[in-house]
Amino acid sequence: MKCEFSTDLSPNECLDRIRDQTDVLSRWKGLLGFQYNKGNQPIVSKIDGHGFRLHKRLWFRNGCQTFLYGILDNQGQGTSIRCELGMSRTTKGIIFFVVTFAILAGIANMLFGNEIQDQAGTGILSMCAWSLSPTIVLAIAATFTLFGRFLARHEASFLKQSLTSILDARAV
16 A cells, blocks of 8 residues: 655654654664564664655564555655555565465476376375365465454554654645
């Protein structure tokens, strides 16, 4: 989901406010999930040049958590903030990889599964397990993704409200 805000602050003032009112995540702290809980601000941020990333502090780890990615553009006497809300790019990549693997495994099973099973002389139980494996992987991936997104269902509105509060911004 994309959104845009504007504020009367300069881009540097916006970044200073984000630093002051959030817990800034260093590059190395972001690699381990348990380190997100250090600090006392409700929002954790990562700042990179004129871009930033915000996410809600959680007491548990949720790979499908909502992130707000923002880019600051100088607009004369103010700043335009272009935002995108969604799951982290890493999570999207992992989901894409798992789904692609499961689909390719299913196609390979449909094309070559019977020949492999006939040559190995396997029984009906292993044939069923081999046939259902891609479906089970897809079902597990879908379940974890849907459950994670269910837990993150109110985070997008929380992040937008927090950003407008921190930067005294208004929706465009």
